[in-house]
Amino acid sequence: MESSSNHGGIQQLLAAEQEAQQIVNAARTAKMARLKQAKEEAETEVADHKTSTEHGFQMKLEATSGDSGANVKRLEQETDAKIEQLKNEASRISRDVVDMLLKHVTTVNN
Numbered sequence: 001m002e003s004s005s006n007h008g009g010i011q012q013l014l015a016a017e018q019e020a021q022q023i024v025n026a027a028r029t030a031k032m033a034r035l036k037q038a039k040e041e042a043e044t045e046v047a048d049h050k051t052s053t054e055h056g057f058q059m060k061l062e063a064t065s066g067d068s069g070a071n072v073k074r075l076e077q078e079t080d081a082k083i084e085q086l087k088n089e090a091s092r093i094s095r096d097v098v099d100m101l102l103k104h105v106t107t108v109n110n
């Protein structure tokens with residue numbers, strides 16, 4: 001009787017071990033599936049963030065480039081206006097400067 005009792009106990013232990021192994025395998029499978037899902041979610045989030053950041057960068061670049069072109073055009077206009085102003089000023093006073101130089105060159109001091 002003891003032998004059948006031991007035999008039944010061994011069978012219970014083996015069944016419990018198999019059940020525990022199935023639970024561990026199921027947990028391991030669930031863990032691997034969750035890790036795979038988390039990895040895919042992270043990759044999607046990284047791709048979304050990268051796209052968003054790239055879009056923001058492109059918007060900033062376009063805004064800055066547009067301003068740069070406008071600034072260059074504005075500076076060219078200001079430069080042209082300043083050059084024209086200086087030409088007008090030079091032509092206005094050039095006769096006075098020539099007269100002053102002639103006066104000093106032709107005047108003899110003792």
